[in-house]
Amino acid sequence: MKPSAKAPSRRERPLPDLADRLRRRDRKLTGQRQSILNILVRHAHPLSIREIFAELEPGACDLATVYRSMHLLEDMGLVKRFDFGDGAARFELLAEGADEHHHHLICTRCTAVVEIGECFTSEIEQRLAAQNGFTAITHRLEFFGVCPRCQ
Amino acid sequence: MKPSAKAPSRRERPLPDLADRLRRRDRKLTGQRQSILNILVRHAHPLSIREIFAELEPGACDLATVYRSMHLLEDMGLVKRFDFGDGAARFELLAEGADEHHHHLICTRCTAVVEIGECFTSEIEQRLAAQNGFTAITHRLEFFGVCPRCQ
DNA sequence: TCACAATTGCAAATGATTTGCAATTAGGAC
């Protein structure tokens, strides 16, 4: 491994309680995890693994470690995974505790993303659950179109 | 190739106008395409490539050909592609001309699929388009949950 | 300062899907 090759810039510790949340689960606060989170903090939009990896300082973190970290962060509820249908998962940082359920409007040409705060399907979910005997219903909803700049 | 090794059963020509639709585009009505379509006709639910391939008579059609055929059928508007988020595309036959816009309720345990005829997002689409200057808006919406049998 | 589980890098393995290429074939023309 290359432990000390990690961090030039020193503005780590993105989420104030990050260390605690990790510790609570017997996980370690490693340099690579901090680097990844810093990148997520700087971007409001969903990032693909490859985008995250590209922003990491060269040698800061292995690609496999990014994948593993995203799984961990997802399990911990720190990030939310999105699937825009292009074969690559995207991740967005979730604020502490907040549920942050929302959707996206994605440009099919340039992949620009507009966040849509509202969600209009909860009643529908209830009804579907009742009608079909399903439980634990969730949904995935994304909108696609051509953004103003790409028209 | 194994041309004559194709078809034991002889109830081909699934869609009455299939040949015409293909011809119109300078495409050929091959045995493998008929076999694939026959399978789709027999199943009302979205099938993955692997499921389609498994139902083909052994040696009837190469896996690569199934992939290529699904692209062709999709381009021709004969099938609709779905993404349930498990990394494998699914395809469902579309009836002639019909738009058939609909969604699914998928069991996260056994992958059972319930078709949901209604779609409730058109007004929302309109609004999103107007608010964000997007055009050609479409959406992907799937529900997930645990079906009665898996609870 | 220690011990040990958690973590990481690296490389190889997966799994879905695509593609190059030479051989084959469907379908229109004669």
Place this chain on the structure above:
DNA sequence: GTCCTAATTGCAAATCATTTGCAATTGTGA
């Protein structure tokens, strides 16, 4: 029915995203 040619196919190798085995390394609590 026979030809001709572009469309199609099988096969194998190539991609791409993601995962995993393993030995070396490092946070962390004691």
